[in-house]
Amino acid sequence: MAGEANAEQDRARRFRDAALPHLDDVCALARYLMRNTADAEDAVQECYLRALRHFDSYRGPAMKPWLLAILRNVCNAEFARRSRQEAAAPAHPFDAEQPVEREPMWQEAEASPEAMLLRRHDDDTIRRLIIALPQPFRETIVLREVNDLSYQDIAEVAGVPVGTVMSRLARARAMLRSAWNAAEGTTP
Amino acid sequence: MNCAECEILLHALIDGELDAGHARDVEAHVAGCSACAAKLKWLRDMRQAMAAADLKQAAPAALHRRIEAALPSPESLVTAPSAWRQLRQPSRRSFFGGFAVGAAVSAAIAASIVLTVLRADQEARIAEEVVSAHIRSLQAGHLMDVATSDRHTVKPWFEGKADVAPPVIDLTAEGFTLLGGRLDYIDGEPVASVVYRRRQHVINLFVARRLGVERAAVTNRTVQGYNVRHWSSAGLDFWAVCDLDPVELDEFVGKISAAMQSARPS
Numbered sequence: 001m002a003g004e005a006n007a008e009q010d011r012a013r014r015f016r017d018a019a020l021p022h023l024d025d026v027c028a029l030a031r032y033l034m035r036n037t038a039d040a041e042d043a044v045q046e047c048y049l050r051a052l053r054h055f056d057s058y059r060g061p062a063m064k065p066w067l068l069a070i071l072r073n074v075c076n077a078e079f080a081r082r083s084r085q086e087a088a089a090p091a092h093p094f095d096a097e098q099p100v101e102r103e104p105m106w107q108e109a110e111a112s113p114e115a116m117l118l119r120r121h122d123d124d125t126i127r128r129l130i131i132a133l134p135q136p137f138r139e140t141i142v143l144r145e146v147n148d149l150s151y152q153d154i155a156e157v158a159g160v161p162v163g164t165v166m167s168r169l170a171r172a173r174a175m176l177r178s179a180w181n182a183a184e185g186t187t188p
Numbered sequence: 189m190n191c192a193e194c195e196i197l198l199h200a201l202i203d204g205e206l207d208a209g210h211a212r213d214v215e216a217h218v219a220g221c222s223a224c225a226a227k228l229k230w231l232r233d234m235r236q237a238m239a240a241a242d243l244k245q246a247a248p249a250a251l252h253r254r255i256e257a258a259l260p261s262p263e264s265l266v267t268a269p270s271a272w273r274q275l276r277q278p279s280r281r282s283f284f285g286g287f288a289v290g291a292a293v294s295a296a297i298a299a300s301i302v303l304t305v306l307r308a309d310q311e312a313r314i315a316e317e318v319v320s321a322h323i324r325s326l327q328a329g330h331l332m333d334v335a336t337s338d339r340h341t342v343k344p345w346f347e348g349k350a351d352v353a354p355p356v357i358d359l360t361a362e363g364f365t366l367l368g369g370r371l372d373y374i375d376g377e378p379v380a381s382v383v384y385r386r387r388q389h390v391i392n393l394f395v396a397r398r399l400g401v402e403r404a405a406v407t408n409r410t411v412q413g414y415n416v417r418h419w420s421s422a423g424l425d426f427w428a429v430c431d432l433d434p435v436e437l438d439e440f441v442g443k444i445s446a447a448m449q450s451a452r453p454s
Contacts, residue, residue: 007310010398012260014377023255027247041251048255058376118233123241130243144203145235146243151205170199177234 033075047071065153119185137172314400319411322429332368342369354380354395357447391430399425
């Protein structure tokens with residue numbers, strides 16, 4: 001029995017050692033996907049529990065993209081559940097979505113000297129600009145700029161070819177760019 | 189290269205995803221195209237501004253504690269009640285409609301009960317994985333990452349690759365030729381494999397800090413016609429796999445164990 005308990009503890013310890021260092025990354029992606037701190041934290045917890053359940057079948061080598069892929073599934077499952085619920089019953093005021101941010105009207109700015117200048121924004125504004133991006137462009141740019149994944153890893157997390165990652169990233173940055181200069185900020 | 193082709197590669201350039209050849213092509217185009225040059229500057233500025241901003245934000249300490257509490261820990265396995273209480277605290281919102289809480293409890297139960305029940309099977313499962321790794325290794329070009337009969341070359345090669353420094357024992361004089369070493373993955377963990385040959389038979393000796401149930405004595409089994417030996421020594425788990433007849437494999441295991449014993453400081 002002592003040996004079994006030891007093996008059990010060892011597995012729990014190995015999971016903690018491997019997975020907990022990525023909590024900041026998982027939590028960050030959850031915030032950008034769920035757009036709400038409380039939901040994000042619930043999703044993070046669910047992600048870690050699922051990861052633990054599947055830890056035995058985990059075949060490395062990179063733990064971070066593996067966890068982020070699980071988190072993404074958790075969030076998508078939650079959104080799917082909500083849309084089923086909304087279809088079944090009129091939305092409860094409590095469950096109402098956050099007011100949907102209007103998708104920025106994107107038009108390519110002309111290459112005038114003024115348009116080349118980048119407004120300065122504080123961290124909070126930049127986060128809001130990213131959160132306002134529609135899916136799947138939001139998750140792509142977050143995986144790149146926040147989680148610092150390679151194109152290959154993003155492709156695996158999102159389950160799309162690398163070419164799709166590249167075009168989504170280009171579109172995400174173009175949208176972000178026009179929203180960036182439209183937002184109030186300080187022109188340098 | 190035209191501007192449309194250049195456009196998407198600009199992103200790959202700032203993301204460090206372009207090989208040197210394509211990077212040169214893009215830079216050559218940008219040097220002669222003010223529109224693409226302006227775009228590249230914008231992208232770099234935006235990227236820099238994002239890198240300077242704290243977009244990731246550390247996870248709150250409370251969340252860290254909550255995850256810690258939800259995972260089975262050595263303490264929670266013994267003193268479960270406190271962990272249960274935390275898990276039963278309702279989430280702030282009815283996220284997952286209670287599913288998260290239910291899942292937390294069932295995962296904790298799964299971790300503490302089901303896995304205990306399954307432990308007997310764990311050894312068999314790992315034995316299968318070990319044999320799969322052995323068969324994989326026999327495919328052309330997969331046997332060795334470092335091919336040398338010099339144990340002083342094999343041993344340092346593993347440093348920093350696996351989390352063990354496997355004992356590399358030269359048994360050439362006794363009929364088991366050291367072929368080299370390989371890094372493999374078994375049960376999701378990097379595992380060192382030291383490769384030997386007896387006549388035309390390849391022996392994989394897998395070494396890991398924890399791979400299966402600790403066995404002071406050698407356990408025998410046969411999986412898919414391969415003979416498998418597992419034992420634990422000096423805090424390491426050893427798995428030897430080969431299609432050699434059992435007598436010769438036992439001879440190999442005996443020689444490795446004897447060498448380990450004599451190498452151990454007494």
